[in-house]
Amino acid sequence: MNRFRTVVGLGILCLVFPSMGFSGFLDDLLAPPPKKQSSPQSPAQPQEQPGLLDGLGEAFGVKKKNIDLLKKGTGVVQALEPIGVEEEITLGEAVAVEAFSRFGGEYPNQAWTRYINLVGKTVAELSDRPTLNYHFAILNSEEQNAFAAPGGYIFITVGLLKTLKNEAELAGVLAHEIAHVTKQHMLDTIRRGAILGSVSELTLTAMKQDPAMFSSVIDEMTDLLFTKGLDKDKEFEADVVGVEYAYRAGYNPQGLRDYLQVLAKEEGHVESKFFTTHPSTSVRISKIDTLLMDYSDIKNLPFLTERFHQYVKAG
Amino acid sequence: MPDRIARVIFGIVFLTVATWMLPSSNWAATLYAKQNDVKVNAEKSPTSAVIATLALGDPVTVLAEEGRLAKVKTATGKTGWVFKFRLTEDKPSMGGGELGLSGLTGRKTIAARESRAGGSIRGLKESTEQYANTKNIKQEHRDAVDRMEAFSIPPNELMQFKKAGNLGEFSGGVQ
Numbered sequence: 001m002n003r004f005r006t007v008v009g010l011g012i013l014c015l016v017f018p019s020m021g022f023s024g025f026l027d028d029l030l031a032p033p034p035k036k037q038s039s040p041q042s043p044a045q046p047q048e049q050p051g052l053l054d055g056l057g058e059a060f061g062v063k064k065k066n067i068d069l070l071k072k073g074t075g076v077v078q079a080l081e082p083i084g085v086e087e088e089i090t091l092g093e094a095v096a097v098e099a100f101s102r103f104g105g106e107y108p109n110q111a112w113t114r115y116i117n118l119v120g121k122t123v124a125e126l127s128d129r130p131t132l133n134y135h136f137a138i139l140n141s142e143e144q145n146a147f148a149a150p151g152g153y154i155f156i157t158v159g160l161l162k163t164l165k166n167e168a169e170l171a172g173v174l175a176h177e178i179a180h181v182t183k184q185h186m187l188d189t190i191r192r193g194a195i196l197g198s199v200s201e202l203t204l205t206a207m208k209q210d211p212a213m214f215s216s217v218i219d220e221m222t223d224l225l226f227t228k229g230l231d232k233d234k235e236f237e238a239d240v241v242g243v244e245y246a247y248r249a250g251y252n253p254q255g256l257r258d259y260l261q262v263l264a265k266e267e268g269h270v271e272s273k274f275f276t277t278h279p280s281t282s283v284r285i286s287k288i289d290t291l292l293m294d295y296s297d298i299k300n301l302p303f304l305t306e307r308f309h310q311y312v313k314a315g
Numbered sequence: 316m317p318d319r320i321a322r323v324i325f326g327i328v329f330l331t332v333a334t335w336m337l338p339s340s341n342w343a344a345t346l347y348a349k350q351n352d353v354k355v356n357a358e359k360s361p362t363s364a365v366i367a368t369l370a371l372g373d374p375v376t377v378l379a380e381e382g383r384l385a386k387v388k389t390a391t392g393k394t395g396w397v398f399k400f401r402l403t404e405d406k407p408s409m410g411g412g413e414l415g416l417s418g419l420t421g422r423k424t425i426a427a428r429e430s431r432a433g434g435s436i437r438g439l440k441e442s443t444e445q446y447a448n449t450k451n452i453k454q455e456h457r458d459a460v461d462r463m464e465a466f467s468i469p470p471n472e473l474m475q476f477k478k479a480g481n482l483g484e485f486s487g488g489v490q
Contacts, residue, residue, distance in 0.1 A: 090440055090442055090443070093439060093440055093443045093460060093464075094440075094442065094443045094446045094447075096460045096463065097439070097443055097446070097447050097452055097456055097457055097460050098450070098452070100455075100456035100459045100460065101450075101452045101453065101456045105453075105455060105456055105459060106455075106456075106459035106462070106463075113466070114468070117466060117468055118468060118472075118473060118476045121468055121473055122473065122476065122477055122480075122482050122483055125350070125483070126400045126401070126483065128349075128403075130349055130350040130401075131350055131351075131371065135463045135464055135466065136463075137459065137463045153460075153463070167480070204442075207442045208441060208442055211442070211445045211446070211449065214442055214445070214446060215446055215449055215450075218446055248400040249482055249483060249486070250477075250480075250481060250482035250483055250485070250486025250487065251482065297382075297487070300487075300488065301486070301487070302480065302481055302482075304480050307479075307480060
């Protein structure tokens with residue numbers, strides 16, 4: 001009878017198990033190391049980085065527990081007031097005007113503009129925000145640089161474009177910028193700054209009714225984009241995500257790394273805002289090299305050198 | 316009699332535990348279209364007959380994966396091949412995470428709004444004009460943004476570009 005009771009007990013457990021997650025008990029044990037290319041899901045999220053509150057808190061001797069509480073509170077405010085897509089595009093459009101103004105205006109070559117849009121859209125449509133309408137433009141500056149403003153406004157200088165050797169490198173650079181947009185790196189940075197700086201909302205109404213506030217937010221964004229640069233971890237994340245996007249689009253994902261290799265030779269010799277707004281190029285190359293080892297099926301993916309020369313070098 | 320019942324229950328227990336311990340990959344996964352107009356082809360080739368077109372958020376059951384393709388069954392029971400990077404494991408739902416949206420219907424609305432800049436030149440936003448006036452930004456730079464927003468690539472041209480370069484759904488040796 002005892003055995004009967006035991007078996008009945010196990011039977012009841014069987015009814016409970018399915019509701020607790022039916023299968024996959026051994027998934028963790030059986031799963032191979034993650035291969036980013038094998039799954040359509042998004043690239044891994046980075047771990048939470050120490051922020052301004054951590055630094056200030058420690059400087060003033062505030063206990064970690066209290067800092068965490070404050071961060072939690074800030075997080076709640078952020079969660080309640082997300083920056084919507086329309087707001088994001090509105091901010092991005094103003095930053096785009098500044099980009100043309102500061103970097104020599106629009107580079108007047110329709111064929112090249114068409115080409116970077118074809119490459120950019122090929123990558124963007126396989127990103128994690130494929131429904132956003134991305135815009136790509138060439139800036140008339142010989143300085144090597146590329147930017148992404150919120151809302152999908154992406155720029156590459158003609159100086160950088162002329163330095164590239166093939167389409168995979170161009171795709172790699174654009175994919176890095178697209179990653180900044182999909183991960184909302186600029187918005188994330190601004191949102192933290194705006195909350196700490198008492199700008200409580202970034203709605204379309206607030207932006208229209210308070211031009212001074214709007215202008216100060218754009219100033220902060222352009223300062224980040226063109227002078228200070230984003231947090232290093234955001235740049236590294238854009239490398240990781242950008243490599244994945246280029247891979248999904250069918251380009252050899254080594255393109256970004258190859259361009260950085262060329263750029264690394266100029267680091268320390270050539271004056272460019274690129275070096276002050278991005279982490280060490282050699283560290284980025286090293287991290288991408290490690291990342292590429294996880295991509296096992298890239299050997300036959302194209303660099304499209306000939307097509308790049310047809311479009312750009314001939315133009 | 317209790318012994319017989321016990322044997323039956325033991326059998327159920329054994330099968331349930333065995334099933335529970337199977338890797339989840341042994342179960343057909345449901346993925347979702349992460350954009351509109353996702354083509355389901357009859358064959359692996361992207362130029363083969365289109366048997367279904369998925370809209371943003373439409374679910375499919377993945378029957379198999381082969382390279383960059385997934386063999387799927389649609390909600391209407393049609394079986395075909397999809398370029399797997401047009402699918403996502405996370406249902407594009409309200410909230411969808413990154414944009415703070417609140418549902419599939421809402422998402423479609425946003426998607427339409429996000430695409431609104433693909434047509435002709437229509438002038439910059441009031442806030443941008445105000446900002447540009449304050450900063451004395453030249454008209455040529457404002458016009459450059461306007462042209463940037465108005466520039467569009469016809470879908471067929473983009474498709475030919477990808478096909479010629481073995482990119483997108485034409486990548487990875489799939490023809």
